[in-house]
Amino acid sequence: MIIVLRLGHRRERDKRLSTHVGLTARAFGADKIVYSGEKDSSLLSSVKRVAKRWGGSFQVCYEKGWRNFLQKKKNEGFKVIHLTMYGEDFGKTIKKLKGDLLLVVGGPKVPGDLYGTADFNVSVGNQPHSEVAALALVLDRVVDWQHKKFPDAELEVKPCQKGKLIVKR
Amino acid sequence: MIIVLRLGHRRERDKRLSTHVGLTARAFGADKIVYSGEKDSSLLSSVKRVAKRWGGSFQVCYEKGWRNFLQKKKNEGFKVIHLTMYGEDFGKTIKKLKGDLLLVVGGPKVPGDLYGTADFNVSVGNQPHSEVAALALVLDRVVDWQHKKFPDAELEVKPCQKGKLIVKR
Numbered sequence: 001m002i003i004v005l006r007l008g009h010r011r012e013r014d015k016r017l018s019t020h021v022g023l024t025a026r027a028f029g030a031d032k033i034v035y036s037g038e039k040d041s042s043l044l045s046s047v048k049r050v051a052k053r054w055g056g057s058f059q060v061c062y063e064k065g066w067r068n069f070l071q072k073k074k075n076e077g078f079k080v081i082h083l084t085m086y087g088e089d090f091g092k093t094i095k096k097l098k099g100d101l102l103l104v105v106g107g108p109k110v111p112g113d114l115y116g117t118a119d120f121n122v123s124v125g126n127q128p129h130s131e132v133a134a135l136a137l138v139l140d141r142v143v144d145w146q147h148k149k150f151p152d153a154e155l156e157v158k159p160c161q162k163g164k165l166i167v168k169r
Numbered sequence: 170m171i172i173v174l175r176l177g178h179r180r181e182r183d184k185r186l187s188t189h190v191g192l193t194a195r196a197f198g199a200d201k202i203v204y205s206g207e208k209d210s211s212l213l214s215s216v217k218r219v220a221k222r223w224g225g226s227f228q229v230c231y232e233k234g235w236r237n238f239l240q241k242k243k244n245e246g247f248k249v250i251h252l253t254m255y256g257e258d259f260g261k262t263i264k265k266l267k268g269d270l271l272l273v274v275g276g277p278k279v280p281g282d283l284y285g286t287a288d289f290n291v292s293v294g295n296q297p298h299s300e301v302a303a304l305a306l307v308l309d310r311v312v313d314w315q316h317k318k319f320p321d322a323e324l325e326v327k328p329c330q331k332g333k334l335i336v337k338r
Binding site for chain 1 (some may be wrong): 186319
């Protein structure tokens, strides 16, 4: 199982980015997104709505106390992977990322204790870019997302060379 | 040369996402980001500032008339690759993406004529996710970004297992 934990959401500033984190988690094969920071019902419902329309069993929830949640998952055997531009090169650790994973992506300011709690602090390059890009790249390396199925979708896209082909069910 | 063209920027709603598009373009080896849509000086200067501090020769600019710009680049021999969830699977086309590339990422509403103008409409999966994720994955496949150098940086991160190690020059 792969869970993505998005820390430090801010209702006003982060709505669209946090939505992209959630949708990226889902599209590239994570099972669940957990938001922390400011509670934002409209964020949760908008990601849930997309997940329902486009199929699959992706879960969306909010946890106020992310440290407790993280510890609980560690106790259950999850490895905690903190995605950060300051970490070790992900190429070196990617092969160790097996079994249940909790991928943690921060907001602008990540609490310092996370670096100690995480099993791995992993960087996707050491340049500043985006938690969305980092998450996509890491999931790309650990999930066979291109063969993932999204059953019971209301909408499905059929790939095409020009224009849009959407099937409604 | 690889240029990323970000269409339909909206000053209020898209500032952070458009910033992430620019930084992702830079970190994964594109040479230039061109923003279109609403002109946003603070977006341009913030991406330029990051590019200067972290080194390399990444360029940032704005083009009001994106159709003219796109046609000009086509005339110069660039292939135009439109990243869209409705396109062909990128695994099929990725090997054709050589030489000078113009990668186009949309905002929420992409003008329909772009599907016809583009040499390839390419999808990174056919699920809704993020232009940042799509851009990162495509650049990952066409650029050897992990060996890219960013000369003349004021700041440089040294990878480490715990915490942060930043070198100032």
